Amino acid sequence: MPxxxxxxxxxxxxxxxxxxxxxxxxxxxxxxxxxxxGIHLSANSIGNADPSPTAHLWDEQVGHWVWYAGVxxxxxxxxxxxxxxxxxxxxxxxxxxxxxxxxxxxNATGGEFTWAGGALALVACGWGLRHRHxxxxxxxxxxxxxxxxxxxxxxxx
Numbered sequence: 640m641p642x643x644x645x646x647x648x649x650x651x652x653x654x655x656x657x658x659x660x661x662x663x664x665x666x667x668x669x670x671x672x673x674x675x676x677g678i679h680l681s682a683n684s685i686g687n688a689d690p691s692p693t694a695h696l697w698d699e700q701v702g703h704w705v706w707y708a709g710v711x712x713x714x715x716x717x718x719x720x721x722x723x724x725x726x727x728x729x730x731x732x733x734x735x736x737x738x739x740x741x742x743x744x745x746n747a748t749g750g751e752f753t754w755a756g757g758a759l760a761l762v763a764c765g766w767g768l769r770h771r772h773x774x775x776x777x778x779x780x781x782x783x784x785x786x787x788x789x790x791x792x793x794x795x796x
Contacts, residue, residue, distance in 0.1 A: 641673040648713055655720045668712030675706025699751045707752055710743070711759055714781075718766055721774035736780035743781070744788025753793055760785030 652665055679702030686694035727733065740760065747756020760782045767779025 641669075641676050644710075644713070645669050645672065648717060651717060652720060655724070657720055661716055661720065664712060665716045668709045668716055670709070671705055671712060672709025675702050675704070675709055678702035679706055703752050707747065707756070707759075714759075714763070714778075718763075718775060718778055721777060722770055724774035726772070726774060726776055732777060733780055736777045737784040740781040740784025740786075741788045744785040745792050747785075748789055748792035748796060753789055757786060757789040760789060 649665065652661060679698055682694050682697035682702055686698050740763070744756060744760060747753055747759075763778040763782030763785060765782070767776050767782055770776055771779070
């Protein structure tokens with residue numbers, strides 16, 4: 640699953656011709672993302688076989704926090720890459736931005752990360768509004784979709 644996220648993100652960075660520092664931050668975010676995802680899946684499997692507070696800690700707490708920290712670093716890396724690039728005109732870019740935000744919001748709520756997921760979605764909105772004249776405006780759609788998904792998921796849950 641991490642490759643589904645990481646390969647397109649890396650492709651974006653390669654196409655943009657970013658700096659070595661950006662690749663370094665992307666590597667850190669990728670490591671956190673893949674490690675957290677692995678911790679979550681491993682602990683989830685253990686918790687299914689032998690539910691315990693320790694399995695819950697590693698599944699829903701440590702795994703998710705490391706996983707989402709990686710997602711946040713990758714998102715920040717991509718956000719900085721969008722700055723000073725043209726505002727995307729293709730509807731697919733906006734549809735993908737909404738899909739990313741909705742996924743972030745539902746994952747955050749499902750992973751007991753609701754308040755932090757909502758806060759990060761609001762940060763994305765602010766970043767997008769600040770960069771409404773360049774490609775960074777995509778983060779407005781990401782953030783708004785994330786906030787809506789967090790609120791709806793919290794209500795439905």
